[in-house]
Amino acid sequence: MTKAAVMGSGSWGTAYAKVLADAGTDVMMWARRAELAQCIEERNENRDYLRGIILPERLHATADPAAALEDADIVVLAVPSQTLRTNLGAWKEMLPPDATLMSLAKGIEMDTLLRMSQVITQVTKADQSRVAVLSGPNLAREIAESQPAATVIACPDSSRAISLQKACHTMYFRPYTNADVIGCEIGGACKNVIALACGMAAGVGLGVNTIASIITRGLAEITRLGVALGANPATLAGLAGVGDLVATCTSSLSRNRSFGEALGRGGSMAEAQAATHGQVAEGVKSCTSVQALANSYGVEMPLTNAVHQVCHEEQAVLDAVQQLLGRRMKPE
Ligand SMILES: NC(=O)c1ccc[n+]([C@@H]2O[C@H](COP(=O)([O-])OP(=O)(O)OC[C@H]3O[C@@H](n4cnc5c(N)ncnc54)[C@H](O)[C@@H]3O)[C@@H](O)[C@H]2O)c1
Ligand SMILES: O=P(O)(O)OC[C@H](O)CO
Known part of the structure; x- marks a missing residue:
């Protein structure tokens, strides 16, 4: 069974964690605030960001990053682009050595002008073949309501791209692979x-x-x-x-x-x-x-x-x- 850690419990982190769980992937979300992790864990709801959406039972949450990252095959980075560097700096020693690191963030870092995949390789020293991005017309609430949508998973390593695709394919969420991370x-x-x-x-x-x-x-x-x-x-x-x-x-x-x-x-x-x-x-x-x-x-x-x-x-x-x-x- 594929295990994913979703690091960030905002709107998109939560909606995408639900997609992964609906696709049959084991999911552990990390939330900054312990109260939010507890709410997701006990009530199956993220009241702060996706009120009214019932999250699947197989989706779990914790405020402990080490617990979220333990044995993860896929690490989904769902924090804002301007905080990703700091967050990764705190997590880099806990990242499983062969996990695929996938960014959901849509931004360019201020000052360095780096794309998120570049920030990830720079901070973690992971080979770029381990780094992927997901991007497409994916408004979080519509996805959380299981409204049909497609997306793109880009990774230089096609076998990792296909594994990521399988891990989130559902009857409402259709991921396509692409090798063009920059685009x-x-x-x-x-x-x-x-x-x-x-x-x-x-x-x-x-x-x-x-x-x-x-x-x-x-x-x-x-x-x-x-x-x-x-x-x-x-x-x-x-x-x-x-x-x-x-x-x-x-x-x-x-x-x-x-x-x-x-x-x-x-x-x-x-x-x-x-x-x-x-x-x-x-x-x-x-x-x-x-x-x-x-x-x-x-x-x-x-x-x-x-x-x-x-x-x-x-x-x-x-x-x-x-x-x-x-x-x-x-x-x-
Ligand atoms: N919401 C969407 O529909 C959507 C869809 C696709 C992509 N995205 C992208 O995903 C990324 C995350 O967006 P979101 O919608 O989840 O944002 P959000 O504002 O809903 O949530 C951001 C999350 O990051 C956390 N956070 C904020 N500052 C932090 C910090 N310093 N350290 C750690 N965590 C911090 C917040 O607590 C929250 O859990 C953005 O780059 C966004 O562009 C969003
Ligand atoms: O709510 P926004 O403007 O951050 O856009 C959300 C998503 O990126 C749409 O795909």
Whole structure:
């Protein structure tokens, strides 16, 4: 029987742990707070992040990272991208030596500009063949409600990718394998920034034409960056690119879109944070790291720049819109 440790009990960690358990994998979740671990263990519910969802009996939880990681074949890293390095630093001596390390996080580390798989190899010294990422149109609550969705598991080692695929395949969750780790990670991190832009547009009252234009031009700039970094453009046309971009840019369940919408309605950064109910909207920090990464490769990302200006340079949303529309004309 495959054993998975899910390190992080937020919305997605919990929903994905449920998928693994529904697929027949033994799952032990790690929660930072002992009360939350106890609630999951005793009541089969994560009341803080997925209230009302009954979790499977075979899913267990602990606040002790060593107990969660013991004998795990798969270690699922489900903490926010900006804390992953610190968390891994604390856990690295406890990681089983041959376990596959799989990131669920969608972000680019500030300062280092590293992708999550790079942070994992750097901190743990694991060979990159042991490191995988999962990314796709996977809004946690919909997955927890067993609504059908597909995803991508990327790993340089195809046999590990297939084992990961088997460990989470259910009648509502369909994972595809892919060797393109870079494309999956760039798609996942950048779509959060574009979802902020869509939220901002909706918040100031703009309609579907505007949102569709942002999604499409957002995909163009994400693809430019991905290709510059060595991604396969086909990955960005797939589930981890356009699929996730559409889900995040159009759903009221998205924390990034909700955050942007609150800013567009004239809210402050603190009010926008409240709109995500204390959960992480990764794009708010990643717009800084994605912008810096793009600049270092000479890649033009005008929407990302506009989001950065609104979030961190006090620009008004309507001024950012005017600035985008005033750019020089060019072919598509
Ligand atoms: N929620 C989704 O629908 C979804 C879907 C796919 C991917 N993701 C990605 O998964 C990652 C995790 O997102 P989430 O939705 O579970 O976020 P969340 O905000 O719901 O939960 C974050 C979890 O990390 C924990 N945490 C926060 N700071 C921490 C720290 N310093 N050390 C250890 N743990 C800490 C929190 O206690 C919580 O359990 C993000 O990168 C997100 O982009 C989320
Ligand atoms: O709620 P968000 O904006 O973090 O997006 C959630 C997922 O990444 C969608 O796939």
